[in-house]
Each structure stands twice: as structure tokens, then as C-alpha cells.
Amino acid sequence: MNKEINDYSRINLLDSLPDDEIDQNNSFHDGESGNFLGPDQYLAQSFIPSKPILTRVKLLIQKYEEHKGIIEFSINNSLIGDSIVNISIHTDDLSEFNDYEFFWYEFDIPDIQVNTGEEYFIVCIAKEGNFGCATNILYEKGDGWGYDPIDDKVWLKSEDLCFITYGYGNEPPNKPIIDGPTTGKVNSNLFYTFSAIEPEGEDVYFYIDIYDGSIPWWVGPFESGEEYTLGINWGDEGTYLIGVKARDIHTAESEWATLEISIPKNKTYSSIPIILNWAIERFPLLQPYFSYLI
Incomplete structure (x- = not known):
């Protein structure tokens, strides 16, 4: 050579x-x-x-x-x-x-x-x-x-x-931000936004887990800082957790971010007291009997 x-x-x-x-x-x-x-x-x-x-x-x-x-x-x-x-x-x-x-x-x-x-x-x-x-x-x-x-x-x-x-060197996305209500009613739609800053300005994907037995999923891509909105409807009372992590185009992943959600039991109201009050006003002599029912 x-x-x-x-x-x-x-x-x-x-x-x-x-x-x-x-x-x-x-x-x-x-x-x-x-x-x-x-x-x-x-x-x-x-x-x-x-x-x-x-x-x-x-x-x-x-x-x-x-x-x-x-x-x-x-x-x-x-x-x-x-x-x-x-x-x-x-x-x-x-x-x-x-x-x-x-x-x-x-x-x-x-x-x-x-x-x-x-x-x-x-x-x-x-x-x-x-x-x-x-x-x-x-x-x-x-x-x-x-x-x-x-x-x-x-x-x-x-x-x-x-x-x-x-x-x-590749920097992973920053820890995502979850923004949305932390309490709500059964069978009501609650909306949450997810966003993450990628230090190098690259697109990001979100991996979302709502810990209710459903399978976690990836969504994206989104621009750095862009918000993704998700509506969730919980059909049962309880305490729930939303978790999300971000990934850049090189598959470097961020820390997990979580948000706890409380869905209390719906209060129940009876129409019986309202009916009895109306009856007492109309028939005052029967009040002792109606009072017993109340």
C-alpha cells in the first residue's frame, strides 16, 4: 500500500x-x-x-x-x-x-x-x-x-x-406538566392538558396511564411546549391517578408526572320530605301522623 x-x-x-x-x-x-x-x-x-x-x-x-x-x-x-x-x-x-x-x-x-x-x-x-x-x-x-x-x-x-x-449528548424532555381538576363527579367529563419542554426544541410524545385498568398509550408527536388535551370520564367513585412521561425523537424519556383525582360518591336526595311538608300545609290536623313518617 x-x-x-x-x-x-x-x-x-x-x-x-x-x-x-x-x-x-x-x-x-x-x-x-x-x-x-x-x-x-x-x-x-x-x-x-x-x-x-x-x-x-x-x-x-x-x-x-x-x-x-x-x-x-x-x-x-x-x-x-x-x-x-x-x-x-x-x-x-x-x-x-x-x-x-x-x-x-x-x-x-x-x-x-x-x-x-x-x-x-x-x-x-x-x-x-x-x-x-x-x-x-x-x-x-x-x-x-x-x-x-x-x-x-x-x-x-x-x-x-x-x-x-x-x-x-441528548437531553431528555423536562418533566411533563398536567393541568386539570383534581375532583369531579361520577360520569362527568373532566379535561386535562399535558405539555413538556424539550431542551433542544425537538418534538415530544406522551405516554399516558390513568391507572384504571386500561392499557397505557403513546400520543404524538407534539412540538416542544405544545399542549395535548384529553377528556376523561370516571364511572365510579374513588381516587384515581393520572401519570404521564414524555419522550423525544431519540427515545430519551423524562421523569413521570402524576396527578391525583378524587371522585366522591354522588349525594342522593329523597322527594318524600318535600311531599310530606306539602301535605302538612294542606291538612294540618294530620301533622302528628306525618311527623312520625318524617
Whole structure:
């Protein structure tokens, strides 16, 4: 492999989007070491993110002029598991870079939520072309892997790939606010509003539980701070609880908010005293008998 590293990629090495920053950084390269990435041959690298949102990944790769092909790139939960996200690039997408030189290529994936402290895998396979991936042996939070489906047909540990991951921290929504009456009558409609502020201005969903035996449910999305109104009719007396939590578009969840509702027993009124009073006024001589009934 050629020892020259493209200067352009060195400048781009520290570039970051306004809302993300470098997370895992295994960028050192001696200008020579690398693994071959050919047709139907896989290379992989495990890593442990420290930021809950993964936005993009850079790999130090090499292309060959005489070969046209495709690199399929994915983020996986395991070496043999389904991919969380995947994209493909063609050699035509690499035309700005010189052949036989190492250069940093950015795989700009859709933002995904990951569990910090857990292991994930960068997995690459070449289709109809030959490439090279730069390597070193310096990354301490994971391992490089290689797989040859024709000969070995098994994953084997290898040198670490030269890679950089980017991400950002995601703040969950604030604790929701429930606004509405705390007491009411049996079989009367009571209306409650739910709202939550998302610190980053993202949309939110509400998970509502009224603890009456019905199944909790999600509603949304709603803009940060937007109110959602729900009408509830309790058919029996008792003390009830409304609970709600908010979730953002990255599935980060807020604390639970609760509101206690009291539905007292309806008072019953008898029409008998009213009738007896009317009878006493009309027939005063019968008052002793009516008084006994009252």
C-alpha cells in the first residue's frame, strides 16, 4: 500500500458539525499499515461510544484506479447481527481523492441513539471492487476483525481500523406538566392538558396511564411546549391517578408526572320530605301522623 496520506483529509480530520463532536478517535496511522477490502470480504471494528447519539463515522481508506466498486458500510449490534443503519458509496463518490493514497472518508449516517458503554460494530464489505483500510493497534475499547467468506468463513481478530466516530449528548424532555381538576363527579367529563419542554426544541410524545385498568398509550408527536388535551370520564367513585412521561425523537424519556383525582360518591336526595311538608300545609290536623313518617 502507498505510504502517502492525503493532506486534504488531515485538514478534515478535526472538522465537526455544529451540533456534534468527536467521540471515539483512533486516527493515528503510520502511512503504511492496512488491510485489504476486496469483493465479499468483510472488515469490522468494535467500539464503545461515550455519547448517546451517533451522527457519523470517518474511515481512513484507499482506492485503486483500475477497480470500480462499492463499499457497503453499516453500524451493527454484533458482528453477525442485523445492521442498525447502513449506507453505500461508489468509487465515483471518491473522485476528489487521488488513487493509491489514504484519505479520510466520512460516512454521514442518519443520527441514531446508542447505549453508552455498550459495544457496537463498524462493518464494511466491498462489492465489485478493491479497497484498502488503514490500521493500527492502538484502540483500547474494541478490536478489529476480518472475515473471508470463501476461505476462513469465520470472523478473526485483526488490527484496529483507523476510524473516528462523532456524536452528541441528548437531553431528555423536562418533566411533563398536567393541568386539570383534581375532583369531579361520577360520569362527568373532566379535561386535562399535558405539555413538556424539550431542551433542544425537538418534538415530544406522551405516554399516558390513568391507572384504571386500561392499557397505557403513546400520543404524538407534539412540538416542544405544545399542549395535548384529553377528556376523561370516571364511572365510579374513588381516587384515581393520572401519570404521564414524555419522550423525544431519540427515545430519551423524562421523569413521570402524576396527578391525583378524587371522585366522591354522588349525594342522593329523597322527594318524600318535600311531599310530606306539602301535605302538612294542606291538612294540618294530620301533622302528628306525618311527623312520625318524617
